[in-house]
Amino acid sequence: MVAVEKNRNARLEEKNAQILKAKKIAEASNRAKSRFLCDMSHEIRTPMNAVIGFTDLLLETELTDLQVEYVRTIQQSGIALLSIINDIVDLSKIESGELDFEAIPFDPELLAYDVCNLVKPKTIDKPVELLCRIDDHLPAMVKGDPLRFRQVLTNLLDNAQKFTDAGEIELSLQLADQKKKGVKLQASIRDTGIGIPFAKQKSIFEPFRQSERNTARKYGGSGLGLSICRKIARMMGGNVWMESSKRKGSTFHFSAWLEKSEKLPDPQLMPVTCVGKRILVVDDNRTNLEILDRILTAAGMVPTTTHRSEKALSILEAALQDATPFQLCMADIRMPHLDGYAVAEQIRSAESRLSKIPLIALSNSPNRDAKRCEKAGFNGFLSKPVRRKKLFQMIDRILQQNNRPGDDTKISPKKIHTQYSVREELKHAIKILLAEDNPVNQRLTEIMLKNAGYKVTVVGDGTEAVDTFIADPENFDLIFMDIQMPEMDGKEATEKIRGKGFTQIPIIAMTAHAMAEDKKLCVDAGMNGYITKPIKRETVFAEIKKYVYRETVA
Amino acid sequence: MNIQRWGKKIGISEKEYRELLMLFLESGSADIALLRKALESGNAQQVARCAHTLNGAAGNLGLDQIHEKAKRIESAANLNSLGTVSEDLFSLKKLFDEISETLEEGP
Numbered sequence: 001m002v003a004v005e006k007n008r009n010a011r012l013e014e015k016n017a018q019i020l021k022a023k024k025i026a027e028a029s030n031r032a033k034s035r036f037l038c039d040m041s042h043e044i045r046t047p048m049n050a051v052i053g054f055t056d057l058l059l060e061t062e063l064t065d066l067q068v069e070y071v072r073t074i075q076q077s078g079i080a081l082l083s084i085i086n087d088i089v090d091l092s093k094i095e096s097g098e099l100d101f102e103a104i105p106f107d108p109e110l111l112a113y114d115v116c117n118l119v120k121p122k123t124i125d126k127p128v129e130l131l132c133r134i135d136d137h138l139p140a141m142v143k144g145d146p147l148r149f150r151q152v153l154t155n156l157l158d159n160a161q162k163f164t165d166a167g168e169i170e171l172s173l174q175l176a177d178q179k180k181k182g183v184k185l186q187a188s189i190r191d192t193g194i195g196i197p198f199a200k201q202k203s204i205f206e207p208f209r210q211s212e213r214n215t216a217r218k219y220g221g222s223g224l225g226l227s228i229c230r231k232i233a234r235m236m237g238g239n240v241w242m243e244s245s246k247r248k249g250s251t252f253h254f255s256a257w258l259e260k261s262e263k264l265p266d267p268q269l270m271p272v273t274c275v276g277k278r279i280l281v282v283d284d285n286r287t288n289l290e291i292l293d294r295i296l297t298a299a300g301m302v303p304t305t306t307h308r309s310e311k312a313l314s315i316l317e318a319a320l321q322d323a324t325p326f327q328l329c330m331a332d333i334r335m336p337h338l339d340g341y342a343v344a345e346q347i348r349s350a351e352s353r354l355s356k357i358p359l360i361a362l363s364n365s366p367n368r369d370a371k372r373c374e375k376a377g378f379n380g381f382l383s384k385p386v387r388r389k390k391l392f393q394m395i396d397r398i399l400q401q402n403n404r405p406g407d408d409t410k411i412s413p414k415k416i417h418t419q420y421s422v423r424e425e426l427k428h429a430i431k432i433l434l435a436e437d438n439p440v441n442q443r444l445t446e447i448m449l450k451n452a453g454y455k456v457t458v459v460g461d462g463t464e465a466v467d468t469f470i471a472d473p474e475n476f477d478l479i480f481m482d483i484q485m486p487e488m489d490g491k492e493a494t495e496k497i498r499g500k501g502f503t504q505i506p507i508i509a510m511t512a513h514a515m516a517e518d519k520k521l522c523v524d525a526g527m528n529g530y531i532t533k534p535i536k537r538e539t540v541f542a543e544i545k546k547y548v549y550r551e552t553v554a
Numbered sequence: 555m556n557i558q559r560w561g562k563k564i565g566i567s568e569k570e571y572r573e574l575l576m577l578f579l580e581s582g583s584a585d586i587a588l589l590r591k592a593l594e595s596g597n598a599q600q601v602a603r604c605a606h607t608l609n610g611a612a613g614n615l616g617l618d619q620i621h622e623k624a625k626r627i628e629s630a631a632n633l634n635s636l637g638t639v640s641e642d643l644f645s646l647k648k649l650f651d652e653i654s655e656t657l658e659e660g661p
Contacts, residue, residue, distance in 0.1 A: 440611035
């Protein structure tokens, strides 16, 4: 009996060992499979980029309309294929445990608006209102991987856009929880689209699944997006989940834990011109009214909102009679019955005290509407969804212009304010120090930056960089620093600058090496980020945006 | 070689791209001279350094052939094997001549 027992135990142990071994082999081959997929996709990506790049060039040559149509199809298919490949790379990286997360400071609000701006062009031709709601308690800066965070938001918002033909899409971002060192952010993307039947709600998070088999044919996509989003979110300590009912549309939620950032942005001073000002907001979309009401109230202004554009004029008149006149009026362009242009025209042809009120247009397609807005008598022009800072900047600017003595006889502006002009002015105000020893790279980077409207000071080595910066630190907003330079290299120069107490100036390394160790060396030396050569315009501008705009746009 | 198109590829005008090519020929020829000297004295480290400079600048200007050749020299020198370098150096020189011919043709 005992012998039988012993024998059985031994056999069991042997079985266990075999199973363990098999498991290990299976895991290893699974990793190898992921690796292989990842490498292959990477190899496909390079020629794909060439295909897309050359179709770009081809489109610039002389082609017949039919040829243009063919080339466009090649290009669009190329882009679609590339995005599927990118998804596969991501998924296999996740599965083989190779997905890295960065820890760099970023402004979550800015990121949310960026994502909206990215997706917005696709909604312009549909009766869809794209809204963005930012929690008042949202931290101005967090630390984490902005690219991954953005990837999930973009994916969810793009999905919402795909499946919504009419109504509204709202991205809201709020602080969900916080601990000593971390903050949990939650984004909710609500749409009024086709919705997802209850039975399908679970499976859409599995790879290669979409809610209906013909969904892929109609809407495109690899069916990998949501499963990647969920995996990324979980790796960030959060999750992606959804609620939906077939007729009311869907809401997708995305949560993630991020670190608190020790780097604080410049204090956001509210322009004094804004405080206490009465502002009338006219928009047929009530969600947007609610959002604007909150933003303006929080900034110390006194907003009144109406969703009935035909009442705008009488509200303004009544306020004037009560001796509590409005100082500014904002109106949506696209409204039923009486649109924004008509509202502006009504106001401009009213009695003299009323007709001079500054007007700001809110529009979905700024490029399309700008000229007409100017004609209709608007003083300013903002594209929706409106970012808080941009809104305040413009209100401040317009009110100041309006207060200028001697100017009040002529309210119609010489030139309409657009976000574009405000941003351009900011660009010119941004001064960059470029340290690079190679004359070719030096001049190339200088040309790129100058063409884009930035002010550039060029130096040829680390010593010069330190001296030039320290002689006039107020004169620079950002430093691009080559790593390999004679005399004093980029790392040493950065350490010198940081050592003298200049901790705030962003320093971006430029290096030919793309290795993680090099990156670590840059960070250890006190640099904020790095770009790899060959230098690309897009990367350079993205870095500038990342490190400078959020601080100068106060 | 279409200068206008190459300039467009990295987002600058033809005139600017011409200027950069001139700069590249100038500084690049100096680098090649240094490289040759280092090769003659068997200084692999210096060879690698010169090749690195060349490959960086060429990469930024989208001069892929020069970029590739310089990169090959750099990696060979880093492995201390200078045997193939003079051959690559010769083709580098030829590529330089091609650029200078294109530039002389004018716009």
